[in-house]
Structure formats: C-alpha cells, structure tokens
Amino acid sequence: MSEDIAVNSPATVERDPWGSLFRAVFWIVLSAVLILSSMPNPPTMPPNTDKMQHAAAFFTLVLLGGLAYPRISLLKLVIGLAAFGALIEFVQAIPVLHRQTELLDWVADVGGIAAAIVVLGAWRAIRR
Numbered sequence: 001m002s003e004d005i006a007v008n009s010p011a012t013v014e015r016d017p018w019g020s021l022f023r024a025v026f027w028i029v030l031s032a033v034l035i036l037s038s039m040p041n042p043p044t045m046p047p048n049t050d051k052m053q054h055a056a057a058f059f060t061l062v063l064l065g066g067l068a069y070p071r072i073s074l075l076k077l078v079i080g081l082a083a084f085g086a087l088i089e090f091v092q093a094i095p096v097l098h099r100q101t102e103l104l105d106w107v108a109d110v111g112g113i114a115a116a117i118v119v120l121g122a123w124r125a126i127r128r
Contacts, residue, residue: 062116085109
C-alpha cells in the first residue's frame with residue numbers, strides 16, 4: 001500500500017512540458033499584443049488589413065489560451081479575451097498615445113475569438 005502512495009505522490013507525477021511552453025507563449029503573445037496596440041507609432045502594416053489583424057491576433061490568443069489552460073471553460077476564455085480587447089480600445093483612447101479607438105476593432109477581436117472557440121471547442125470534444 002505504501003508503494004502505491006509513493007508511486008502516485010505529487011513528487012513522482014510528471015508535469016506536462018507542453019503546458020508550460022503554451023503558458024509562456026500565451027503570456028508573451030498577450031503582452032506583445034498589448035504593447036503593439038499601445039505604441040504611439042506602431043509598425044506599418046499592409047493597407048486595409050486592420051480588422052483582419054485584430055481577428056487573427058485574438059484567434060491566436062484563444063488557441064494559445066486553450067492549450068495553455070486546458071481546464072478553463074470556454075466561456076471564461078471568451079469573456080477574458082473580449083474584456084482584454086475592450087481594454088486595448090480604452091488604452092488607445094489615451095490622448096498622448098495618438099491612437100484611434102474604434103468599436104469595429106473590438107468587433108473584429110470578438111470575431112476572431114468566436115472563430116477560434118469553434119475550432120477549440122471541436123478539438124476539446126474530439127479529445128474527450
């Protein structure tokens with residue numbers, strides 16, 4: 001009996017190395033999105049791709065968040081990242097940043113979130 005306890009003790013349970021990697025990448029990408037969104041002079045991007053960039057960034061954040069935190073509910077992920085997108089728009093309203101805040105940017109964020117939730121939800125269902 002004591003052998004069973006030793007084998008199953010927390011000290012012998014291996015941690016998921018991919019989870020640690022995904023968590024690190026998630027927080028790095030989230031930080032990069034906040035920094036790039038807050039810069040007074042952001043890098044120049046191809047014209048007419050602003051909304052696509054918003055959707056792609058939040059699509060990526062959802063997938064990384066789902067991989068980094070596989071036990072988090074999809075609703076919490078949606079609410080957290082939608083709030084993060086709204087926070088970015090409020091930050092961009094700060095006059096000294098010389099940025100524009102736009103409701104459609106947040107709508108594009110939510111569109112990317114919704115698309116990724118479909119993918120992530122299907123992936124989680126398949127893995128069960």
